[in-house]
Amino acid sequence: MSDKPAIGIVGLGIMGAPVALNLASRGYKVTAWNLEREYYDRVKDEGVAWAESPAELWETCDIALVCVLGDDALEDVALGDNGFAAGQGRAKLVIDLSTSSPSATVDIAERFKDKTGADWLDAPMSGGPQPAREGNLALMVGGDEAVFKRTETLLRDIGSNVTYMGPLGSGQKTKVLNQAIVGVNYILMAELLATAKAAGIDPKLLPVCLKGGLADSSILQRIYTQMMNDDFDPPRSYARQVNKDLKSVHKFLGELDLDMPMIELAVTRYGEFAKGNDMADSASVSRLYQRD
Structure with missing residues (x-):
């Protein structure tokens, strides 16, 4: 037994x-x-x-x-x-x-x-x-x-x-910080991809070039690469989840009476994307920056 x-x-x-x-x-x-x-x-x-x-x-x-x-x-x-x-x-x-x-x-x-x-x-x-x-x-x-x-x-x-x-509650407080890092970086990776394309840099080379350097991260290697390949089907996670988590970050900052403009901007931008895209892959926020 x-x-x-x-x-x-x-x-x-x-x-x-x-x-x-x-x-x-x-x-x-x-x-x-x-x-x-x-x-x-x-x-x-x-x-x-x-x-x-x-x-x-x-x-x-x-x-x-x-x-x-x-x-x-x-x-x-x-x-x-x-x-x-x-x-x-x-x-x-x-x-x-x-x-x-x-x-x-x-x-x-x-x-x-x-x-x-x-x-x-x-x-x-x-x-x-x-x-x-x-x-x-x-x-x-x-x-x-x-x-x-x-x-x-x-x-x-x-x-x-x-x-x-x-x-009790300390795990969730730590997760708020985790989600702030993740949420801000979803927006950052989307903007990084759009900037690389606009600058005429091959987006595929960026994770290769930066690997092992100070700017490297698992988000760069995984999420940026997913965005670069437009690889969103089937979803690995849902936009509604990231949006919910970022709303929790916003609420938590309010409870602490903190002004964190970078995080708040990410909350706003992701919220704009999530409207009508709840069940889309969370990384597909990069489509918010696509040019016609």
Whole structure:
């Protein structure tokens, strides 16, 4: 009999499905629920079981993972009519892998603990679908340090780079900074590509020329190259996700009473693109700069 904890996962989207597949391949018993039942097709042939609701999932697992889009979805999964708290609990811990606002995370986690007694770690992930499938994500974790240490083996099966950042909410605060870097660089790469074309420089040579230099980055090598090749189908991630995350950055800056014009400009520009392009690849923001 396996000594690994039974895992439940809510959310089988671009990131949640590969996380579920990764854990199943490592010998964990995994049960999943997704609002759209058809998403279960992504994992059902790999030994992942199905629950009819988050409440039922909570009753089948030791640890519940959440990978959903936004604060409202997180609250509904945890505290809604068919949420975890409605289950006759077996699970004792929620690990939120999604990107949520720090203030909402703390509020939902505290209300959830009052209602169920269960612990909560905010552990937003970064890296993309392929690292998620391989267990090579970066996780930034907030919550009680003793709970983190007890759960570290599981976390390191999900991510090869796992960092404890501090009390509850600290993971999401760190993810805000991560998304500020990513969001600004999506816009920067799009503008860089447009500038290279306008200047008569072969855009394909730029990542080659700059590789290993101070200006090099994984965003230059991956996202710029994707933009350069107009390689957006099928989407690797969705524009709605980046747009949502940048809105969270904007909100967080407001809560800190900070004026960060470079970040705010990226928030505005990406928001302009996302209107009508929610389900487009997040890197296709480069089309905002295309000349007819």
